[in-house]
Amino acid sequence: MEHSAFGDQSNATFSITDEDHTLANAIRFTLNQDSRVTFCGYSIPHPSDALVNVRVQTSGDPAREVLKDACLDLILMCRHVRSTFDKAVDDFKANEGVQEQNIDSKAIEGVQALDIDSESD
Amino acid sequence: MAAAQEEKREEKKFSIWDLPDVPEKLPPHLEFARTRVQCNLDAPVHTESITYSGAYASMRVDNSVQLDFFQEKFRVEVKRLTKDDMEFDLIGIDPSIANAFRRILIAELPTMAIEKVFIANNTSVIQDEVLAHRLGLIPIAVDPRLFEYISENDSPNEKNTIVFKLHAHCKRGEPRLTVKTKDLIWLPNGSEYLLEGQNPDSSSSSKPKTYTSFSCSQDSLPEFANNPISTLPDITIARLGPGQEIEFEAHAVKGMGKTHAKWSPVATAWYRMLPEVVLLEDIEDEDAEALVKTCPVKVFDIEDIGNGKKKAKVARPRSCTLCRECLRVGEEWEKRVSLRRVKDHFIFTIESTGALPPEVLFTEAVKILEDKCERVFSELS
Numbered sequence: 001m002e003h004s005a006f007g008d009q010s011n012a013t014f015s016i017t018d019e020d021h022t023l024a025n026a027i028r029f030t031l032n033q034d035s036r037v038t039f040c041g042y043s044i045p046h047p048s049d050a051l052v053n054v055r056v057q058t059s060g061d062p063a064r065e066v067l068k069d070a071c072l073d074l075i076l077m078c079r080h081v082r083s084t085f086d087k088a089v090d091d092f093k094a095n096e097g098v099q100e101q102n103i104d105s106k107a108i109e110g111v112q113a114l115d116i117d118s119e120s121d
Numbered sequence: 122m123a124a125a126q127e128e129k130r131e132e133k134k135f136s137i138w139d140l141p142d143v144p145e146k147l148p149p150h151l152e153f154a155r156t157r158v159q160c161n162l163d164a165p166v167h168t169e170s171i172t173y174s175g176a177y178a179s180m181r182v183d184n185s186v187q188l189d190f191f192q193e194k195f196r197v198e199v200k201r202l203t204k205d206d207m208e209f210d211l212i213g214i215d216p217s218i219a220n221a222f223r224r225i226l227i228a229e230l231p232t233m234a235i236e237k238v239f240i241a242n243n244t245s246v247i248q249d250e251v252l253a254h255r256l257g258l259i260p261i262a263v264d265p266r267l268f269e270y271i272s273e274n275d276s277p278n279e280k281n282t283i284v285f286k287l288h289a290h291c292k293r294g295e296p297r298l299t300v301k302t303k304d305l306i307w308l309p310n311g312s313e314y315l316l317e318g319q320n321p322d323s324s325s326s327s328k329p330k331t332y333t334s335f336s337c338s339q340d341s342l343p344e345f346a347n348n349p350i351s352t353l354p355d356i357t358i359a360r361l362g363p364g365q366e367i368e369f370e371a372h373a374v375k376g377m378g379k380t381h382a383k384w385s386p387v388a389t390a391w392y393r394m395l396p397e398v399v400l401l402e403d404i405e406d407e408d409a410e411a412l413v414k415t416c417p418v419k420v421f422d423i424e425d426i427g428n429g430k431k432k433a434k435v436a437r438p439r440s441c442t443l444c445r446e447c448l449r450v451g452e453e454w455e456k457r458v459s460l461r462r463v464k465d466h467f468i469f470t471i472e473s474t475g476a477l478p479p480e481v482l483f484t485e486a487v488k489i490l491e492d493k494c495e496r497v498f499s500e501l502s
Contacts, residue, residue, distance in 0.1 A: 016497060022224040023493045029217040032172040033185045064501055071498040076188055077218065078491040081211075082484055085197045088209065089480045092199035 012063035014054045020044065024052040030070040030077075036061045147182055158394065160460040162448045170216055170464055206472045207479040210395070212465065219392055219467045225486040226390040228379040232476045233261045233268060233283060235383075237372040239314055239332065245365045255358060256371050257383045259302055260474040263350045265386075268375045277311070277333040279342070283350055283373040284308040284333060291361035298361040303354040305371070309345070311335035314370055333372070353475050386482055388472035394462035396441035400433060402457050409433035412458070415446045439468075 016023070024042040031040040031054075039057040056063040147155065154167040174185035194213035201208040211219055238253040247255075261283065271281040285305040291298035311333035339345050359367060378385035398420055404412055405426075412433045413421045422436035447458050471479040 014501075019493065019497075020224075022221045022229070023490070023497070025217045026221040026490065027494075027497075029172050029215050033174050035174045035183075035185050037174070068498055068501050071494040071501075073188060074218075075491050075494045075498070077191060078487050078494070080192050080195060081197075081214070081218075082487045082491075084195060085209075085480075085483060085487070088197035088199050089202065092202055096202075 009062040009064070010058045010060055012056055012067075014056070014063075014067060016052050016054060018050050019052050020050065021052075024054060026074055027054060027067070027070055030073045031056060031067065033073075034066060034070060036066055147177060147180065151177070151180070156464055157397065158462040158464060160443050160445065160462065162445055162455050165462075172215065172217075200468075202480065204478065205475060206470070207483075208468065208470045211392070211467045211469055214465060214467065216464070216467075219469070221490055222483070222486050223390050223392060223469075225489050226387050226471060226482060227385055229377055229489055230386045230482060230485055231265045231270075231375050231377050232384050232386045232474070233263055233265050233373045233375055234381075235259060235261075235285070235371045236374045236376070238369055239312075239372075240369040241314070242366055242368040245359050245361050245367050247359045252359060252367070252369075257381070259305075259352050259356055259358075260476060261350065261352050261373055262475045264344075265375055265476060267344050270376075271374045277372060277374075279311070279335040279337060279339050281374060282311070282333055283339070284312050285352075285371045285373070286313065286369070287358075287371070288366075288368045289359075289361060290366040291363055293363045295363055297363075300358045300361060300367060301354065302352045302356040302358060304358070305352055307350050308370075309339035309341075309349075312370055312372070332370075386474055386476050387479075388474055390469075390471045390482075392467040392469040394464065395466035395468060396438050396443060397461040397463055398435045398438040398441050399459045399461065400435060400457065401459055404433040404457060406431055411450055412447060415450050417444060417446060418442055421447075 021044070024044075028040055028042055031037050036058045037056065038059050040055060042052050042054045044052050054067070056067050058066050146152065153159075155171050158168050159166050171184065174183070176184045191213065196210075196212040198210040198212065199207065200210065235253075235256045238249075238256055240249050240252070243249055243252065245252075263283065268283075269281045271277060275281060284307070286308055287300070287305050289298060289300045289304055312331040314332050316330045316332060340349065361367065376384035409421075409423055409431050413419075413423055418437075418440045420435060420437050420441045421433050424432045424434045426432045441460065443460055443462070445460065448455050448460070469483075471482055473479045473482055477485070
């Protein structure tokens, strides 16, 4: 991973090894949402190399810090996604359990009703 | 008073001069372009996602999504969850993030798969290399988190290798034999084949060397003690004619889908955007019936509105496949029916191959994206 800034800190290209569109596109999204960023983009110089170049240009703040913030944002988003997802799955499983019980109890009631019917006969 | 004014504005045709001087939200046509893909008969429009924070700066609207705003809006709704597949909705998330999860699920979640096959005997019609390839694709029902990656210099041990053996023989005069994955026998003590140059008869002090060097038996480890490692049981490996025989040993190691698809933990993982079908005007009687008839997935239903009149309504927008048959009914129909997709609502489906349940796969994928960010973050600081 390199950091190539020319003269001022606010414009920089970061070469990230062993990564592809998966991370670069997500990072580009969080960078774009930062109001300090004037331009950002990424490129993969060659499809057989596991390398992406992420270009960050800011309106003054050091590009390195802005990229770090973008990573942090993405981490926090992921954590939120994970906790929300886990909760949704737990709720779904709990609900499903309740529904199954309901069906069971209804079935039992049905059987009892049948019994009563047959007795009355 | 203000409400009345707003009603009036809605009644009138939209004009740019009606906008307030300092808007808090986007005018409706821009908001529509930002949040919906409009699917016209010829091509979809507004397909791009607008993520730049200053995209609407000239309208004095802030387009940057703050984290607390995201946390407020983001929702997950589980629609279906079984042992090996699930469908859920991710609402309020950008396609770049949803796509990252999908890519990680397919290519970067590790599983165990057969990588080396030692063929002792194969007289069947299926060639050695084809047999080995078929074996590689068999899903192994074991939690890959319990294993380590094996590198080139590592010797195979109980932490990084699972060994299976198979010996099938179809006797002469018997009907054809189908060899299934349930015939694979797990060898918790490692390989039984001796390395070249080892003499099996020299029963000296040390054990003869085999192709693996297990320091202990895998079934003595707590995680496998009561839970033997198996594959999915009912997959055909080969068919043997009378007199044919297969004997081999297969070594499974940990790997990732980007090396070879056999390590992918999902059959597929995909998402689609939520379809939105809107009738722009009332569609009645014969037109309604024509509309209902034209849709192959039955998105529309007919509703009685009294006086023997019928009206079309959108009953199942979720099943719309955007085939656009309803727009092909006639030329004017593009003005009556509007097919859209909601840009930040993803219907996500995961089909697991059996190593891990689908809900665990998704949380693991999110964790991997987190790890990637953490790596970049720590390298920068």
